[in-house]
Amino acid sequence: MTDGSGRPRGRVWAFPIALIAALTVWIALVTLVFPDLLTRAARGEGPAWLSARLAGRDTIPVEAYLADLRELGIRVSAMLGLFAALAAAWAARGIPVTQRLLQPAPLRDLGVARAVIVGLALALLLWPGLPRMSLASDPAYQALLTHAPAGLFDPPGALRLLLPDVGRPSAGLLEAIWMGAVACALLGAVGAFGRLPLVGLAWANTVLVAHAYSYGEYHHPEALHSIALWVVAIAPSTRAFSVEEMRRRAREARVSGRFRPQEGPRLSAHARWPLVLLALLFAVTYFDAAIEKLLGAGLDWFDPQTMAYFMAVDGTRQEMPIAIWLSQHLAFLAPLSAGAWAIELLFPLALVSSALAPVLVVLAAGMHVAIWLIHGPPFLQHVVLLPVAFQGPIRRAWRRVRGMPPARLRVLYDGHCDLCIRSMTTLETLDVSDRLEFLDLEDEEEEAGRLPQVDRLAALARMHVVDGEGRVWQGFAAFRRLARSLPALWAAVPLLYVPGSGRLGPIVYDAIARRRNRRGCRLAA
Amino acid sequence: MADTRRDDGERGRPLWRAAALGVVALVLAAQVAALALGTQERLWPFLRYEMYVRSGETRFSHRDLCVRSAGGATSVDHWDLAIPRWRFDHLLSLAGGDGPEAEPSRRLLSRQVGRVLGRHERLELWRRAYAMGPGGLVDAEPPWALERSWSAVPLDDVERIDLPDLEDAARIRAEACS
Numbered sequence: 001m002t003d004g005s006g007r008p009r010g011r012v013w014a015f016p017i018a019l020i021a022a023l024t025v026w027i028a029l030v031t032l033v034f035p036d037l038l039t040r041a042a043r044g045e046g047p048a049w050l051s052a053r054l055a056g057r058d059t060i061p062v063e064a065y066l067a068d069l070r071e072l073g074i075r076v077s078a079m080l081g082l083f084a085a086l087a088a089a090w091a092a093r094g095i096p097v098t099q100r101l102l103q104p105a106p107l108r109d110l111g112v113a114r115a116v117i118v119g120l121a122l123a124l125l126l127w128p129g130l131p132r133m134s135l136a137s138d139p140a141y142q143a144l145l146t147h148a149p150a151g152l153f154d155p156p157g158a159l160r161l162l163l164p165d166v167g168r169p170s171a172g173l174l175e176a177i178w179m180g181a182v183a184c185a186l187l188g189a190v191g192a193f194g195r196l197p198l199v200g201l202a203w204a205n206t207v208l209v210a211h212a213y214s215y216g217e218y219h220h221p222e223a224l225h226s227i228a229l230w231v232v233a234i235a236p237s238t239r240a241f242s243v244e245e246m247r248r249r250a251r252e253a254r255v256s257g258r259f260r261p262q263e264g265p266r267l268s269a270h271a272r273w274p275l276v277l278l279a280l281l282f283a284v285t286y287f288d289a290a291i292e293k294l295l296g297a298g299l300d301w302f303d304p305q306t307m308a309y310f311m312a313v314d315g316t317r318q319e320m321p322i323a324i325w326l327s328q329h330l331a332f333l334a335p336l337s338a339g340a341w342a343i344e345l346l347f348p349l350a351l352v353s354s355a356l357a358p359v360l361v362v363l364a365a366g367m368h369v370a371i372w373l374i375h376g377p378p379f380l381q382h383v384v385l386l387p388v389a390f391q392g393p394i395r396r397a398w399r400r401v402r403g404m405p406p407a408r409l410r411v412l413y414d415g416h417c418d419l420c421i422r423s424m425t426t427l428e429t430l431d432v433s434d435r436l437e438f439l440d441l442e443d444e445e446e447e448a449g450r451l452p453q454v455d456r457l458a459a460l461a462r463m464h465v466v467d468g469e470g471r472v473w474q475g476f477a478a479f480r481r482l483a484r485s486l487p488a489l490w491a492a493v494p495l496l497y498v499p500g501s502g503r504l505g506p507i508v509y510d511a512i513a514r515r516r517n518r519r520g521c522r523l524a525a
Numbered sequence: 526m527a528d529t530r531r532d533d534g535e536r537g538r539p540l541w542r543a544a545a546l547g548v549v550a551l552v553l554a555a556q557v558a559a560l561a562l563g564t565q566e567r568l569w570p571f572l573r574y575e576m577y578v579r580s581g582e583t584r585f586s587h588r589d590l591c592v593r594s595a596g597g598a599t600s601v602d603h604w605d606l607a608i609p610r611w612r613f614d615h616l617l618s619l620a621g622g623d624g625p626e627a628e629p630s631r632r633l634l635s636r637q638v639g640r641v642l643g644r645h646e647r648l649e650l651w652r653r654a655y656a657m658g659p660g661g662l663v664d665a666e667p668p669w670a671l672e673r674s675w676s677a678v679p680l681d682d683v684e685r686i687d688l689p690d691l692e693d694a695a696r697i698r699a700e701a702c703s
Contacts, residue, residue, distance in 0.1 A: 072562070079557045098542075152608065217609035268537065277552060308662065
């Protein structure tokens, strides 16, 4: 029997059936087998090893163990149930889990994710104090911690694993790790030297976070970002939107003697699973937070008095007037409590519905921003990572809203010129939103030579850009036009429009273009 | 018809595909374990929820403490002592009390303020309290009240004082946060 796509039905349903079986066995264990074992062991009738373990802790009654077991059972069951439901939802659409994770996807999505995730790490490392977004990235805070009483140092396993045989790290070592992290982040953000800098950054970041957590104070905004750094270090994230890719394309062009634009994005089986994994981690985190609220507070979570308490403590301590005001107006708090819980509980739907994903991402990001503005705890990492993990559905939704995309800009180039080849290679790598179309002036079959508004000799002398309405920009103006169209160059736009740049820019551009001519491009002949 | 956009390695080698699935499974399993085991988990210390437990308490009252120089120009926060917030709160409550640990705590605070200012001033511990009623926060702008003041010892006379190690950090943390 097959589904609509001709794929055997058994394969599609293999994962959900396995997960449901695992869930059933787990529930049987935690509801029947484990409690019975614990109770009998407490009476001295159970297995010897368990009885011995319980006997050593006679101050803790067996009821406490059973309560812990009940909570563990509920939370793990909820997670297994979530995974089974997701796998079943995909199977119902004829998509096996393996295909959802490993179906070839554009590498540039992964490249953009790398640039954003590493760029965020770099921003936090270099700018930690002002927004207090991540104290672990602050070298001054790390140095302060080394002066804390020795008895407070209780390193988590991650620190012992990544920094073995060092004991308590010194301030000098931590500063060296911080400097290494900055260097690796700089290289990793632009995708230079392959994945090595990314591995270095992931290691350094985890060491810094784990060290900051070694003194009894934990925060969770760092969690997903730390994992995301490892994910982009393992996945082939430098194979697109990177210096490495630019060099590869330039090498290809040198060998063939001319620049040929790529026909469509490069695909890879390893471009999809890192982003799906991040999306799954978000779903797990939010879903667990919804479960935790019920386990910790029960229906009291929906009592506005609960949120009023959090707002009163945070607002008074941090002198936040909105929180103090809200803590005195309970009528506003009931919908906030219910809304936050609903967003967390329903967030996993973003993994199965392209239509719901952008809505849930906006709601979740809005929830974090509201928490930051009202309470104070910052979740910058989550707000930045959410659109990265769900960039596919967000892009599709944006296309639906925008309607017909604007016509691509046509960039005219001399396919035999070294400088042009390098420039086009750079532009092609930066064009992650597919806004450019490259036309070779030397290719007789291409449209470039037939554009009536373009003078061919002038186009060989200066870069020309033609938009969908036939308007032509050349030289420095063309560069400005490209910078406005490519999101990767938006940071440079203010620089291109500073007063005086309109005069200075063309002079610099022409100087470079003349130098190009002297280096043996065809125009000089 | 073959899709010419795809490069040769688009589907990946079977071994690497299996490794990718393994990474996904491992990360999810570690995350679920960390969430489920909560504060007991020490290997994957990235997600902890220790809130949501205090709910619906209408008679709850809270106390804030802060220490500052007598002129009010300088205050000390837990950053200055390089200790967690909960530990700092505990230290302030000790300094404000009359127990045996009060004097060492005040000396420690004196030393830290001296380090920040480069000179010594009379120090003051201030307190404010607020409570929750049926309609929410009772006093939105609770006034600070002077709890205790003491003269700091000269900087040269103060040896390095470390906070005594805690025998029961979890208990003190719970008390400090309650």
